[in-house]
Amino acid sequence: xxxxxxxxxxxxxxxxxxxxxDAHAAQFKIGLIALxxxxxxxxxxxxxxxxxxAFFVSRVANINPxxxxxxxxxxxxLTSATSLILPGAxxxxxxxxxxxxxxxxxxxxVVENIQAARPGVCCTTPITAALAGFEKLGLKRIVVLTPxxxxxxxxxxxxxxxxxxxxxxxxxxxxxxxxxxxxIPTAAIYAAAREIDxxxxxxxxxxxxxxxxxxxxxxxxxxLGKPVLSSNQALAWQALRLAGCHDPAPGFGRLLREx
Numbered sequence: 001x002x003x004x005x006x007x008x009x010x011x012x013x014x015x016x017x018x019x020x021x022d023a024h025a026a027q028f029k030i031g032l033i034a035l036x037x038x039x040x041x042x043x044x045x046x047x048x049x050x051x052x053x054a055f056f057v058s059r060v061a062n063i064n065p066x067x068x069x070x071x072x073x074x075x076x077x078l079t080s081a082t083s084l085i086l087p088g089a090x091x092x093x094x095x096x097x098x099x100x101x102x103x104x105x106x107x108x109x110v111v112e113n114i115q116a117a118r119p120g121v122c123c124t125t126p127i128t129a130a131l132a133g134f135e136k137l138g139l140k141r142i143v144v145l146t147p148x149x150x151x152x153x154x155x156x157x158x159x160x161x162x163x164x165x166x167x168x169x170x171x172x173x174x175x176x177x178x179x180x181x182x183x184i185p186t187a188a189i190y191a192a193a194r195e196i197d198x199x200x201x202x203x204x205x206x207x208x209x210x211x212x213x214x215x216x217x218x219x220x221x222x223x224l225g226k227p228v229l230s231s232n233q234a235l236a237w238q239a240l241r242l243a244g245c246h247d248p249a250p251g252f253g254r255l256l257r258e259x
Contacts (some may be wrong), residue, residue: 026054065176092243126231
């Protein structure tokens with residue numbers, strides 16, 4: 001339908017240009033629910049996503065220290081956070097950007113709360129995206145690096161093992177503050193991943209959307225000769241694929257480059 005600016009009663013002069021509204025500025029639309037303290041996930045998505053994809057962010061309050069009990073407080077906020085993502089417009093997928101939060105709340109509960117605001121929308125989370133990535137790459141035996149305390153780590157280990165992944169070792173920076181997690185130097189993440197690698201591991205998983213693992217994935221894969229997945233890399237990969245975008249994204253590891 002052609003649109004023409006209507007006449008006004010005041011001094012504003014309407015433009016005399018007919019035009020058709022675009023469907024949307026982006027072909028693929030991804031909604032992100034990020035933690036209030038997260039400093040990393042938006043930057044990583046900005047770097048990874050192709051120009052025809054766009055992301056739109058809403059945030060949820062989270063409580064430090066990062067404990068299972070505090071992570072669960074995000075659950076009732078997911079519906080309202082989802083409702084603030086492009087109200088009145090469609091999105092292709094909604095991604096909840098918290099690995100440990102998904103495990104603490106439960107994936108089904110995350111989806112239920114998101115779909116309460118957007119019925120039927122595709123959903124993804126870092127931990128379930130990582131599982132899909134492990135399957136795509138044929139990984140069964142992995143080592144895991146996290147920034148969390150043991151109380152948060154053990155449910156993640158159980159979740160992975162209950163889903164068919166053999167966690168050979170789980171290693172951590174042992175931090176409680178999400179803001180501090182976002183300040184771990186990339187050099188330290190790289191060094192830690194190299195330190196925990198072992199010959200019998202098919203790959204490495206670096207957990208947590210707050211830490212800047214995406215920056216070192218390509219180098220780690222080249223140096224170690226095996227796939228490396230991170231929360232944000234896997235989340236971006238699955239969000240794009242669920243949205244219908246299958247463009248490769250070189251420079252961020254085998255998963256985004258080849259699958």
